[in-house]
Amino acid sequence: MRVALHDVSKGRGGQSLPATSLDFHTGAVRFAIAETEQRPTVLGLIASGRMRPETGRVSIDGAPNARALRRAVALVDAPAVSDPHADIALAGVVGEELMFAGVGATPLHARRWLKNLGFAELASVPVGDVDPSVRVRILCELAILREGVRAIVLVSPDRHGGSPDGWWRIAAEFADRGYAMLVIVGGAAAVALERMRELGAVNATGPVEPLMLEPVADAAPAAASATEDTTENGAVR
Template sequence: MRIALHEVSKGRNGQALPVTSLEFHTGAVRYALAETEQRPTVLGLIASGRMRPDSGRVSIDGASDAKDLRHRVALVDAPDVSDPHPDITLAGVVGEELMFAGAGATPLHARRWLARLGFEELASVPIGNIDPAARVRLLCELAVLRRGVEGIVLVAPDRHGGSPDGWWRIAGEFADRGYAMLVIVGGSAAVALERMHELDAVNASGPVEPLVLASPDPAPEPEPAPEPEPTPEAEPAPEPEPEPEPAPAPEAEPELEAAPEPEHAPAPPSEPAPAPEAEAEAKERGDAR
């Protein structure tokens, strides 16, 4: 199976999705870059036959058949379209998908299915709290349970965090199992361009050339950097070092020697002074007598 998008776009002047062309086929993984909040989902809907582009066309095995495309390609984890509510337990999500696949959908069936994949202990955990890689694994496994599914369009797995190696490896495993895989990711322009070069991804985010050109221009600017070499002249800066001279301040510590003032404390010996008062009292007594 081979799905091809021929210069498709969506929205006035391609605001929802700029002109984009790409292909993905059985047994291989293709990565496409789509930034902004809506473009990843819009691209996913068009690539899986669930949205008609405003320009261009989508074909499956050379024919334009949206119904066949929808039947054979599953749209996985697309924001606001096919992503499960974050508060629903994993067992609840599994039960619902089992029902769509025409299989037993009771809580017991869901737990047994999770046990076969080694995730039984996560049955009662909200899907919003599931590890990003485990989430991708489980949602893709559930998607291929549906009869006739031969391909998967996985939307923005990177939005859940974690290492890209997780969903990258998992997508590759599904491709090895014979599925056509398209993974739509976002990210900063610089990182996205590097990944596009490495993975031969398609850019569905519009023109980014200015960003590329901007990076090389500043590169030569560093050459004048040698000018700062005269900085050695700034060595006079050490002159302010003399400022530490105020260190004499500690000499002021001797002022603490003022403590000797207590030497005047001998004032207590002057206590005998009150003796005269006693004499006065004696005289008063004498007078009284």
């Protein structure tokens, strides 16, 4: 599967997102650099078919099909859109995601799922206090439980702190498992990833191609709105 963005933009004069072209595909992980508070989420929404761009188009396997794109691409941890509230216990986050995946979603099911993943001791921990790499692991594992998901757009994992190599290795592992991976990061994280790659400390399946989105210093952010319903935790489905 290949998802391609062709000269997409959002907001007047591209204030929310300047004209952008990129693609990501099955079995590879790519990172895109998006600076400012809003642009990572806007890029993630467009790349996953949950927001219409002002200009340009998004295609999946060569065809524009927003419905197919939404079914195939999971939008993970996008600020103010699909990120869980920081004070909710991890087991609660897991239970809600299990419900949306159509599997057992009682507190017992959630705790059992965490135990099978090796994180039973974190069930009662607020998700905002979970280690950044563990957070990415859990949210991505939950995302692929949804029927039809073949790709993940992971938004701003660097905002939670920690070293990028942890969550980057996890993204690469999901690519190895056959998913298309797009990770949207800030410039500092991108520099760290490039440095670690030069030193051989990180690797990924297939090409790792950065995309720089230049910030507009005097642009007033436009409100970003999703096209799908949200849960009580703010997650887009």
